[in-house]
Amino acid sequence: MSMTEILDELPRLNDGERRAILQRLAEIDPGIALDETPEMLAAIDAGIHSVESGPGIPLAEARQRIAGWTGR
16 A cells, blocks of 8 residues: 555544554654653643733744744
8 A cells, every 4th residue: 555545545534543543653753752841841831821921922933933844
């Protein structure tokens, strides 16, 4: 089965089947995170705190900054 065929089939699978595939991928590639790590949760909390405590920036400016970081 080709990768394209596998990707096309994924939406047809039920939640348990997709979860089993994700679990297997994580076994093969430990870099795939299935659950939140303490570092991930701390980064999310820091981001939320930053947004709540700061003045923020307009959406257009945020898009320009992101474009500058990504080269788009």
